[in-house]
Amino acid sequence: MAAQACPISPVVDIVFSRWTTPILWTLHELGRQRFVELQRRIETITPKVLTQRLRQLERDGLVVRTYHPSVPPRVEYEISELGLSLAPLFAQLAHWAEAHLGEVDRARSSYDAAGRPLSS
Amino acid sequence: MAAQACPISPVVDIVFSRWTTPILWTLHELGRQRFVELQRRIETITPKVLTQRLRQLERDGLVVRTYHPSVPPRVEYEISELGLSLAPLFAQLAHWAEAHLGEVDRARSSYDAAGRPLSS
DNA sequence: CGGGATCCGATAGGATACTG
């Protein structure tokens, strides 16, 4: 479902699909966590969607799921080795954000200010 | 529409929303291009969606649109200065892809091979 | 607790025209 002629599309689909960044970020910052903890951290996500995304991340090898058979059951999620290899990438992303997000905001303001005459 | 507790979500929304990577990549690799050229390069995108994404990228200041009033009209798109600042990020992404995409594939295979007993 | 099952509405995005 990606777009050709772009070698990074596959990675983007894997790493930057919906909700994956908050999940990976949370796991990276706060370490191993249980399902409810993740749900509370991310706040706006529903259990259903969280499960979907966690399964996908687990399948892609970015996250490790550990099941503890007990009563009540306990399941913990943590970043895998492979997931950790994304850290520098995320760091650079954060750096870009800090450096250039203001410019984006300004660009938007000026774009919205000029009432797009669709030419010129 | 982003998720809290994750400082890079805003950037992801801007840079890695659907179709933006192929568009930015194409413009970056092949330089200034007209609408149809982009459409042909990306192949699977429809004119409507291409317009939407280009407008968004233009609004965010990542792409510059130049309108040449002539018959037939000519419109050209190119990466902006701000868009160019993403280059190292894309390079690192490509690098990560080359280094780790194989592991993702293997993880998927092994996940699919084991018929998920949902415990263990 | 950690989900799965089901229903359901919103919306992104494809297909197919048509125009300045």
Place this chain on the structure above:
DNA sequence: CAGTATCCTATCGGATCCCG
């Protein structure tokens, strides 16, 4: 050429209930 307009579908994601 560079889009816009219209229609229509598919997928996403929210809400709710339930189960081991």
